[in-house]
Amino acid sequence: MTFSPRPGAGPSRDYRFPAVERATLSNGVTLAVARQPRLPLVTLLALVDAGATSDAAGLEGAASLTARALTEGTRRIEGGALALEVERLGSGLDASADWDDALVHLSVTPERLPRAFALLGEVLTEPAFRARDVDRLREERLADLLQQQVEPRSLADDKFSFHLFAPGSRYGQPADGNSDSVATLDASRVRAAYAARYAPTTTTIVAVGDVTLARARELAEATIGNWRAPAAPAVALDDSTRPEGRRVCVITKSDAPQSELRVGHAGVPRLHPDYFPIVVMNALLGGLFSSRINLNLRERNAFTYGARSAFEWRRGAGPFVVSTAVKTDVTAAATREILAEIERMREDTVAQDELELATAYLDGVFPIRYETTQSVAQAIAIAKTFGLPDDYFTKYRAAVRAVSAEDVRRAARTYLHPERLLVIAVGDAEAIRGPLEALDIGPVHVETSTT
Amino acid sequence: MQIPVATHRLPNGLTVVLSEDHSAPIVAVNLWYHVGSANEREGRTGFAHLFEHMLFQGSAHVGSNEHFELIQRAGGTLNGSTWLERTNYFETVPSNQLAMALWLEADRMGALLPAMTQEKLDTQRDVVKNERRWSVDNQPYGTWWERLPALTFPPEHPFHHSLIGSMDHLSAASLEDIAEFFRAYYTPDNAVLTIAGDFDEPAALALVREYFGAIPRGAARPPLPPMDLPERFGTWHRATVEDDVMLPRLFLAFRAPVFGSALHYAGSVAAAVLGMRKGSRLYQQLVREAEVASDVTAFTYDLSKGADLLVVDATARPGVTPEALEAAVVAEIDRLCHEGAHEDEVARALALIETDFISTMQSAGDRADKLSMFATYFGDAQLVNTQLDRYREVTADAVTEFARARFGADNRASLMFIPRRSGAEGA
Numbered sequence: 001m002t003f004s005p006r007p008g009a010g011p012s013r014d015y016r017f018p019a020v021e022r023a024t025l026s027n028g029v030t031l032a033v034a035r036q037p038r039l040p041l042v043t044l045l046a047l048v049d050a051g052a053t054s055d056a057a058g059l060e061g062a063a064s065l066t067a068r069a070l071t072e073g074t075r076r077i078e079g080g081a082l083a084l085e086v087e088r089l090g091s092g093l094d095a096s097a098d099w100d101d102a103l104v105h106l107s108v109t110p111e112r113l114p115r116a117f118a119l120l121g122e123v124l125t126e127p128a129f130r131a132r133d134v135d136r137l138r139e140e141r142l143a144d145l146l147q148q149q150v151e152p153r154s155l156a157d158d159k160f161s162f163h164l165f166a167p168g169s170r171y172g173q174p175a176d177g178n179s180d181s182v183a184t185l186d187a188s189r190v191r192a193a194y195a196a197r198y199a200p201t202t203t204t205i206v207a208v209g210d211v212t213l214a215r216a217r218e219l220a221e222a223t224i225g226n227w228r229a230p231a232a233p234a235v236a237l238d239d240s241t242r243p244e245g246r247r248v249c250v251i252t253k254s255d256a257p258q259s260e261l262r263v264g265h266a267g268v269p270r271l272h273p274d275y276f277p278i279v280v281m282n283a284l285l286g287g288l289f290s291s292r293i294n295l296n297l298r299e300r301n302a303f304t305y306g307a308r309s310a311f312e313w314r315r316g317a318g319p320f321v322v323s324t325a326v327k328t329d330v331t332a333a334a335t336r337e338i339l340a341e342i343e344r345m346r347e348d349t350v351a352q353d354e355l356e357l358a359t360a361y362l363d364g365v366f367p368i369r370y371e372t373t374q375s376v377a378q379a380i381a382i383a384k385t386f387g388l389p390d391d392y393f394t395k396y397r398a399a400v401r402a403v404s405a406e407d408v409r410r411a412a413r414t415y416l417h418p419e420r421l422l423v424i425a426v427g428d429a430e431a432i433r434g435p436l437e438a439l440d441i442g443p444v445h446v447e448t449s450t451t
Numbered sequence: 452m453q454i455p456v457a458t459h460r461l462p463n464g465l466t467v468v469l470s471e472d473h474s475a476p477i478v479a480v481n482l483w484y485h486v487g488s489a490n491e492r493e494g495r496t497g498f499a500h501l502f503e504h505m506l507f508q509g510s511a512h513v514g515s516n517e518h519f520e521l522i523q524r525a526g527g528t529l530n531g532s533t534w535l536e537r538t539n540y541f542e543t544v545p546s547n548q549l550a551m552a553l554w555l556e557a558d559r560m561g562a563l564l565p566a567m568t569q570e571k572l573d574t575q576r577d578v579v580k581n582e583r584r585w586s587v588d589n590q591p592y593g594t595w596w597e598r599l600p601a602l603t604f605p606p607e608h609p610f611h612h613s614l615i616g617s618m619d620h621l622s623a624a625s626l627e628d629i630a631e632f633f634r635a636y637y638t639p640d641n642a643v644l645t646i647a648g649d650f651d652e653p654a655a656l657a658l659v660r661e662y663f664g665a666i667p668r669g670a671a672r673p674p675l676p677p678m679d680l681p682e683r684f685g686t687w688h689r690a691t692v693e694d695d696v697m698l699p700r701l702f703l704a705f706r707a708p709v710f711g712s713a714l715h716y717a718g719s720v721a722a723a724v725l726g727m728r729k730g731s732r733l734y735q736q737l738v739r740e741a742e743v744a745s746d747v748t749a750f751t752y753d754l755s756k757g758a759d760l761l762v763v764d765a766t767a768r769p770g771v772t773p774e775a776l777e778a779a780v781v782a783e784i785d786r787l788c789h790e791g792a793h794e795d796e797v798a799r800a801l802a803l804i805e806t807d808f809i810s811t812m813q814s815a816g817d818r819a820d821k822l823s824m825f826a827t828y829f830g831d832a833q834l835v836n837t838q839l840d841r842y843r844e845v846t847a848d849a850v851t852e853f854a855r856a857r858f859g860a861d862n863r864a865s866l867m868f869i870p871r872r873s874g875a876e877g878a
Binding site: 257 | 452474475476477511512515516519520523524525526527528543544545546547548549550551554557558561562573574575577578579580581582584585586588589590591649661662695696697698728729730734735738739740742745746766768769795798799802803805806809810812813814815
């Protein structure tokens with residue numbers, strides 16, 4: 001049998017991110033439409049500047065509960081009937097809040113678009129927030145928090161945020177709230193949160209798929225255009241961190257066969273002049289399968305099923321964090337390797353070949369990310385949330401390609417801080433405490449997972 | 452909506468499915484091997500999945516982990532997955548990189564074994580053991596997906612044993628096992644190659660012939676033991692598991708007709724009526740009205756051989772006993788059997804299924820995967836274009852009839868997770 005030589009790439013074909021057309025409704029709601037008529041499908045997404053960072057101290061989780069309660073019934077339609085009515089259109093009506101925004105979205109075939117717009121408008125402008133529905137959603141969140149005590153992945157994430165951010169920062173508590181804050185929430189608090197944040201001027205409607213701007217505008221004007229509410233002020237962000245230097249916190253989960261590790265510190269806000277150098281640097285450090293951290297921990301040492309690093313993008317400075325789960329007896333060794341890779345990233349100037357691993361990937365994968373109406377709608381929403389420029393998507397690939405090895409080195413030296421790393425290990429404290437102390441990377445303290 | 456489908460067969464038995472769509476400069480390559488955990492021999496649970504990991508460890512002309520690197524450098528995404536009755540490998544790449552994706556798949560189909568070493572096997576064995584710890588052993592309820600098939604398929608049945616495998620069996624896997632499995636199952640006549648997206652049919656077919664054409668056909672594969680099973684369990688199987696969890700969670704399974712059969716579509720709609728989204732019977736009654744469950748869903752495994760499973764998955768609200776949870780689920784099942792399904796709830800289920808299907812067909816990778824599935828299980832990729840019609844033929848009467856035939860007490864299996872008495876540290 002003979003083998004053909006390894007092939008090269010053919011000539012590349014042009015790709016354009018779907019053109020986004022915008023309009024403003026008579027009451028100030030922003031409308032953004034991207035036409036993608038390939039399949040009979042339209043995604044509608046409503047974006048409101050009412051994310052978790054708008055929660056008052058002690059009421060963490062209110063924004064999330066408010067968003068989820070939007071789809072639990074309107075003044076005209078009770079919650080169970082609303083679910084049935086939306087689903088007869090072939091879609092769920094999913095609502096949630098992340099750090100910066102509340103989101104409601106649904107996807108329907110084009111002939112169902114008028115009714116979909118009407119229902120979206122109704123949940124956005126006339127939610128009922130009946131006490132029974134709000135109470136039930138609150139109890140479901142409390143049940144999640146209860147379960148989380150034995151679920152090491154989200155426990156590690158939440159403990160990392162708690163120990164990283166200053167007590168006054170909203171980022172130190174889970175976006176969906178903690179057990180104390182959620183327990184205080186009820187229909188009146190949800191109504192207050194809604195009244196404070198939901199308004200035409202803080203709302204954007206995105207429509208993507210088999211739809212034109214004219215059609216979307218006509219339907220939006222008819223269903224949302226009459227909504228009136230006072231404008232909401234901008235949210236004050238506090239992304240300050242605790243002052244401690246490098247330290248280790250072990251969270252007890254007895255008999256755990258693995259340790260969930262989180263290693264990191266504060267990152268930078270999403271709207272940042274060094275965004276592209278940071279993204280490329282992180283891809284090489286731990287963002288790709290073939291990244292330094294994953295190849296070291298998984299393919300060289302077999303400590304784990306996978307390891308990755310990420311800058312979490314928010315309006316404020318979210319975390320930079322390396323996440324992995326390693327066999328208990330290599331917890332300290334894996335931590336040492338993660339620290340070494342972060343140090344090495346700062347010291348090296350990456351070779352052109354390694355640099356291109358990230359730049360070619362991020363450039364090439366761009367069209368693959370936007371195959372669906374849902375992903376295009378999400379991208380348009382993200383651009384709105386962070387105030388990205390109108391030409392962001394058309395310039396993205398060139399911006400990635402322009403990142404140099406020197407940019408990567410500068411990003412690593414400026415935005416990776418080995419002396420400030422916080423290490424969270426959720427696992428068998430008895431087994432991992434000693435080896436972590438022996439690493440001598442900072443003070444080690446142990447806490448139990450129950451709240 | 453019509454997905455274009457052209458099927459070719461190479462002289463060595465490789466099925467090639469082509470589906471052109473030039474709306475974006477993207478192409479998906481998707482390869483299904485008709486082998487899964489069902490084909491594992493005694494004492495080698497988890498081997499089909501461990502083997503999948505070895506396919507990323509290089510082949511005669513590709514270095515260890517180079518497959519991942521070359522595809523990512525090409526601007527593509529990739530992975531593989533193992534299931535009870537198949538293993539798939541897939542890449543989505545910019546359309547000018549089609550040749551690279553095909554060449555990489557051909558090199559490992561044609562010449563995997565020269566690259567296999569003990570060191571690579573030992574490393575991937577440890578990676579897979581960590582995957583097991585991460586997804587099964589250190590996750591609340593993580594063992595459900597090996598306990599449920601064990602409860603619902605007889606011990607000698609190929610779907611009975613664990614897909615991720617036991618630690619002991621993973622430890623026992625050898626290079627000889629790798630060679631034997633590769634020669635038996637990773638052959639062109641046991642595979643379907645689908646290309647979907649932006650490509651030129653004659654040029655793509657020429658590449659496929661060049662890269663795959665010389666790979667020899669396999670010898671006779673070890674046959675699967677008889678898979679057929681009675682329509683019902685014949686009894687109510689029960690298992691209770693004390694686990695490191697805070698809330699009771701019930702998996703209530705029913706034996707169901709195989710994927711693709713006439714009755715499968717009625718079963719799939721019955722599952723949607725019961726537990727697809729917030730408008731479903733179980734969600735409305737258990738979560739919204741009675742407030743005994745914090746979440747509930749229902750789904751089918753979609754197994755194409757022997758028998759399928761239809762599963763209700765319900766998690767209790769705090770303070771609700773396992774007995775109360777099960778009673779509430781069973782009451783809804785019984786009510787569906789007694790009262791029958793209504794036209795409007797079937798219409799809701801069909802509308803959801805239709806939108807989900809169209810949504811899935813947006814992505815070249817998902818389209819390719821569905822085409823490979825129909826070609827692998829039924830020898831006909833065109834079936835993708837008949838699915839919505841087959842669903843639309845399902846009436847409320849058909850759902851009622853299905854429920855009465857399949858949801859009775861002689862066809863139930865309850866897998867109940869309960870908090871460990873000593874271990875759970877209260878709220």
